[in-house]
Amino acid sequence: MKTELNPDISQALSAIAGREFGNVFLVACGGSLSIMHPGKYFLDRHSKVLNSDVYNADEFIARSPQKLDDKALVILCSQTGTTKETARAAEFARAKGAATIAMTLDSASPLANAAENVVNYQAFYTTGVPIDAAESNYGVLYMLLAGLVKQTDGIDVVPSLLKSLSNLQPAIDKAHDVFAPLFEDYAPRLAKKDVIYTLASGANYGAAYSFSICVLMEMQWINSQAIHANEYFHGPFEVTDKDASFIVMVGLDETRRLEERARDFALRFGSEDNVMVLDAEKLDLTGIDDAFRGYLVPLVFFDTLWRFAYKIADLRGQPMLEGRRYMKKISDY
Amino acid sequence: MKTELNPDISQALSAIAGREFGNVFLVACGGSLSIMHPGKYFLDRHSKVLNSDVYNADEFIARSPQKLDDKALVILCSQTGTTKETARAAEFARAKGAATIAMTLDSASPLANAAENVVNYQAFYTTGVPIDAAESNYGVLYMLLAGLVKQTDGIDVVPSLLKSLSNLQPAIDKAHDVFAPLFEDYAPRLAKKDVIYTLASGANYGAAYSFSICVLMEMQWINSQAIHANEYFHGPFEVTDKDASFIVMVGLDETRRLEERARDFALRFGSEDNVMVLDAEKLDLTGIDDAFRGYLVPLVFFDTLWRFAYKIADLRGQPMLEGRRYMKKISDY
Numbered sequence: 001m002k003t004e005l006n007p008d009i010s011q012a013l014s015a016i017a018g019r020e021f022g023n024v025f026l027v028a029c030g031g032s033l034s035i036m037h038p039g040k041y042f043l044d045r046h047s048k049v050l051n052s053d054v055y056n057a058d059e060f061i062a063r064s065p066q067k068l069d070d071k072a073l074v075i076l077c078s079q080t081g082t083t084k085e086t087a088r089a090a091e092f093a094r095a096k097g098a099a100t101i102a103m104t105l106d107s108a109s110p111l112a113n114a115a116e117n118v119v120n121y122q123a124f125y126t127t128g129v130p131i132d133a134a135e136s137n138y139g140v141l142y143m144l145l146a147g148l149v150k151q152t153d154g155i156d157v158v159p160s161l162l163k164s165l166s167n168l169q170p171a172i173d174k175a176h177d178v179f180a181p182l183f184e185d186y187a188p189r190l191a192k193k194d195v196i197y198t199l200a201s202g203a204n205y206g207a208a209y210s211f212s213i214c215v216l217m218e219m220q221w222i223n224s225q226a227i228h229a230n231e232y233f234h235g236p237f238e239v240t241d242k243d244a245s246f247i248v249m250v251g252l253d254e255t256r257r258l259e260e261r262a263r264d265f266a267l268r269f270g271s272e273d274n275v276m277v278l279d280a281e282k283l284d285l286t287g288i289d290d291a292f293r294g295y296l297v298p299l300v301f302f303d304t305l306w307r308f309a310y311k312i313a314d315l316r317g318q319p320m321l322e323g324r325r326y327m328k329k330i331s332d333y
Numbered sequence: 334m335k336t337e338l339n340p341d342i343s344q345a346l347s348a349i350a351g352r353e354f355g356n357v358f359l360v361a362c363g364g365s366l367s368i369m370h371p372g373k374y375f376l377d378r379h380s381k382v383l384n385s386d387v388y389n390a391d392e393f394i395a396r397s398p399q400k401l402d403d404k405a406l407v408i409l410c411s412q413t414g415t416t417k418e419t420a421r422a423a424e425f426a427r428a429k430g431a432a433t434i435a436m437t438l439d440s441a442s443p444l445a446n447a448a449e450n451v452v453n454y455q456a457f458y459t460t461g462v463p464i465d466a467a468e469s470n471y472g473v474l475y476m477l478l479a480g481l482v483k484q485t486d487g488i489d490v491v492p493s494l495l496k497s498l499s500n501l502q503p504a505i506d507k508a509h510d511v512f513a514p515l516f517e518d519y520a521p522r523l524a525k526k527d528v529i530y531t532l533a534s535g536a537n538y539g540a541a542y543s544f545s546i547c548v549l550m551e552m553q554w555i556n557s558q559a560i561h562a563n564e565y566f567h568g569p570f571e572v573t574d575k576d577a578s579f580i581v582m583v584g585l586d587e588t589r590r591l592e593e594r595a596r597d598f599a600l601r602f603g604s605e606d607n608v609m610v611l612d613a614e615k616l617d618l619t620g621i622d623d624a625f626r627g628y629l630v631p632l633v634f635f636d637t638l639w640r641f642a643y644k645i646a647d648l649r650g651q652p653m654l655e656g657r658r659y660m661k662k663i664s665d666y
């Protein structure tokens with residue numbers, strides 16, 4: 001059972017404890033950017049003090065918000081720490097007087113060197129070594145933000161978060177079994193599709209975004225888009241027909257009704273054969289406090305969906321990480 | 334030549350002049366939400382005082398940010414004023430003590446009735462009557478925000494904006510001629526595609542989003558996604574091949590280099606036949622101040638792209654507004 005924040009998180013929080021922040025900028029690219037969406041969701045719902053923004057790292061630099069000054073905290077994330085835009089964003093933020101915290105696997109990376117404070121996390125799919133989901137990018141970001149809100153707002157949800165994170169990995173392990181028959185059923189049909197949309201809202205939106213752009217598009221060259229569950233009804237739903245494919249995330253946060261509505265529509269005008277619904281109500285989340293279920297469900301969805309992705313990859317005969325043609329294959333762009 | 338803000342904008346600004354705001358929430362759905370992205374871009378770059386957030390209206394209600402209180406200003410937009418989520422968001426915001434300004438075509442609509450202040454704009458594609466782009470949703474939002482920043486930050490860019498808006502419609506009229514050969518060239522090829530992506534960043538992102546979801550998806554049932562020009566390199570670019578179709582917006586704001594990079598990659602690994610580039614440097618923007626060119630270019634892109642959409646619609650034999658199967662056709666969802 002986790003009872004304390006990770007030492008490097010506590011150290012980063014101590015280092016910035018004397019400063020009064022008005023703004024938190026959550027800055028990264030691609031998959032690392034995706035976790036920032038639920039990060040902002042958490043801050044929006046927990047802090048009366050902090051404003052937060054989620055920016056792609058290069059957009060952040062070019063946009064150069066007026067609010068980026070010594071009253072700003074910039075949290076950046078890059079798995080390898082070598083994402084150039086994100087490392088540059090850290091330098092840019094420091095030059096503006098902002099406090100910086102880098103999240104990365106590698107404390108000796110360019111991003112880690114560029115930021116004042118470094119917080120490590122773990123990733124299974126990079127190292128191949130099983131990890132505890134509490135120590136993943138999501139888990140570490142939530143710990144960092146919960147610790148921050150304790151400092152800025154005096155609201156202490158850290159014990160509840162730590163308890164919940166301690167029970168996350170067992171919940172994920174069980175979720176693999178819960179979703180296995182669903183994945184088995186849908187993989188053969190969805191593997192043949194040229195377009196697969198994900199649908200989600202609230203804390204789940206980032207996981208949908210990441211699955212669309214980093215898995216379906218990047219590794220399987222399947223056209224995809226994460227459609228916000230309510231935005232769906234304001235244009236995108238017109239592509240829904242019996243052949244259209246959707247992966248719908250129905251989570252447990254305050255926006256669940258948005259996801260339910262999108263699910264119902266997709267099932268009604270699409271075909272049940274092509275609309276795969278991940279419903280968090282089917283999961284055993286024992287030990288995860290109600291207050292954190294909505295925030296931790298996207299980790300469960302994203303982790304379990306990797307198995308679905310590998311199934312699709314097998315059926316398509318296109319390997320996952322090795323299947324890229326540009327990323328880490330060419331460098332002159 | 335416009336020399337003063339529209340009377341209803343001045344009136345709304347006067348009505349809130351006594352209040353001290355920390356946060357601006359920009360709230361709408363679909364196409365009306367798309368204009369809020371450049372709105373936030375403008376605030377990010379011009380205000381030291383105001384924080385701003387862009388939310389889908391139903392997400393906004395469900396999320397219920399802690400910052401939504403009597404120090405918040407909520408700007409909402411719905412063309413007809415009948416978008417249920419947006420009207421509810423106005424009620425929700427008022428109940429939280431926030432100030433509310435509704436942008437709509439119809440001052441007697443549910444949204445107009447729900448908000449304290451109402452600001453009108455004009456839309457050609459709804460009324461069929463030619464309008465001055467200065468009075469469009471974008472134009473009115475910029476006027477409102479420039480007036481707001483003058484009140485909160487004491488920075489007066491209103492005269493420059495008004496002068497620039499006065500010269501916008503002639504610039505759009507000329508842009509139609511500039512882009513006509515491009516559209517003529519690409520329409521026959523893109524009309525045959527099942528998937529067309531838009532690529533943009535900064536102030537253009539909203540126009541790309543709107544063209545993707547409200548035109549390509551909603552009216553032509555073409556699969557689409559607005560990909561942020563830098564996010565493209567962190568996953569989505571892997572779908573690029575000689576058949577992949579992109580509409581790339583290359584504008585004149587601070588993020589132009591992001592769009593140029595995406596354009597260059599798409600042209601290099603895609604086919605010039607399927608990558609249509611709208612470059613604002615080709616436009617005659619006489620009378621639009623340099624400081625506002627980046628903000629007004631998305632209006633030029635979006636307006637001209639409508640003609641491209643109608644060309645595609647003709648070639649596909651699928652009408653535009655009449656082509657919807659769900660929106661305004663069924664109501665029980």
